[in-house]
Amino acid sequence: MNHDRYPDSYIANILHSVKSIAMIGASAKDVRPSYIAMKYLLAKGYEVIPVNPGQAGKEILGQLVYAKLSDIPKPVDMVDVFRGSDALPSIVDDVLALDPRPQVLWAQLTVRNDAAAEKAEAAGLKVVMNRCPKIEYGRHSGEIGWNGVNSRIISARKPVLQRGYQALGIRARPQ
Amino acid sequence: MSNSEPGFSTLAIHAGAQPDPTTGARATPIYQTTSFVFEDTDHAASLFGLKAFGNIYTRIMNPTQAVLEERIAALEGGTAALATGSGHGAQLLVFHTIMQPGDNFIAANKLYGGSINQFGHAFKSFDWHVRWCDPSDLDSVESQIDDRTRAIFIESLANPGGTFVDIKAFADIAHKHGIPLIVDNTMASPYLVRPIEHGADLVVHSLTKFIGGHGNSMGGVIVDGGTFDWTASGNYPMLSEPRPEYGGIVLHETFGNFAFAIACRVLGLRDFGPAISPFNAFLILTGVETLPLRMQRHCDNTLEVASWIKNHDKVAWVSYSGLEDDDNHALMKAYSPKGAGAVFTFGLKGGYEAGVKFVEALEIFSHLANIGDTRSLVIHPASTTHRQLSPEQQVAAGAGSDVVRLSIGIEDVADIIGDLSQALDKA
């Protein structure tokens, strides 16, 4: 995968297929990007499981926090990383040790480590780096345009209405 | 859509717009409402805390305005945009986001007269200081940069002189000093020039002009190029520091490469209030759809008119970079190969007196203070748009006392030339 520019269908497929997300580095502070992304993803119907050793045993946004990935008692579809690029190689090792393995490794805005990505991809995972799932969901649903952001997607298809006011779902069908 | 990039005309019609999901309305509706109902208190808190996308109150955002914003961001190749009630409102919000009291910025002395006033006078009350440079003398730019300089501001195609500026050269200087380049692209429009492709970090427009294009609505816009690192220097605390207005959120970290546009909205538009009306956003959106067609016709008509007027007996000089012997022609070819825009200036051999007679004898041309209308327009800048400038500033800006400015419309060019011809006979 070219990690400079992802095809829209690649991202849309991931956002469609994933149901549960382990969020490494989830913060309990409500102004941190991880908290904001977690709140948004929960509102969009994803199961989000926070991983943060400092918060283990407590709850963030009503979800029980685990100290490490291997503590999570059930399989997850995706691991979303809110840690520095340097931390990615050891996180990849932890992810590959899970059984069953997640299908997707996602690293947040500014987080990128090509060697770690290559290792995860060689093991069959889809990798996304230097992107935010909240922003990508906003692009593929059209919601992000409400705040003047260029979604770079044009479509004459009907937007997908979700429950409640001002809530859109992912538009593009997986291919 | 395939994964190839849509072309400019496709974006001009489609970017940002989608069928209305409840009614199927295909044109973008005019959301003429002040406010938007929340699903519940948690949703309201998420919107106010910047944790969800969506609308709260039309002073801050509105769905009609949002389509216009995404459309212009796409046409300029930016990451995001913010529309405002006027071009000047956009400039105020840009500098409010960049400047702290005591900071300075460098601006070209060839600008729209209103911008020269805003920077030179109004901004002083905020303790923001402009330093003028000559855009054709790059040393006059770099020699004035110091550790309180926060940006460089130019017009891609300067009003009223109609001269193109070497955007890339300015971008290189700005980036060497770790500051952003801001380009006012009003006169060229993104159809002719896309400043971000040449290194600009931020683009502003008066949408009042060619983008709206029909002389019916005021509007402005800020486009975030997504290129500038607002955190590296520590000089842009609105973006790099926790914001007390939002419980300590750090905007650059949270919104990445579109943080500047968000900051202008949630720290500028929200607090100063120069919002665009939904109706104006709608009219401008309708105008944008034909921007490529109109702009090409503007350029074609103007080249014909300028070539004709140059050979008229009573005309002393013409400044239009589309003319092959114009000093600015090489830069025009490099930056704007499709045409040189619709605005140019000329002087009559009879000077100021003859100019007054000429303006008063025109029939089809409207004598008014605007450019970029479908209609052909005329003005004498020294007594109007550039009136508050000193005589030296007027000459530097290309608006000396003998100068007449034309903004050529998209009427039949034979009728435009016919009107100019009869008026010149009386001058």
Ligand SMILES: Cc1ncc(COP(=O)(O)O)c(C=O)c1O
């Ligand atoms: C180049 C340029 N920039 C900015 C402005 C200011 O825009 P507005 O009149 O929409 O405030 C104008 C208006 O004449 C202009 O010509």
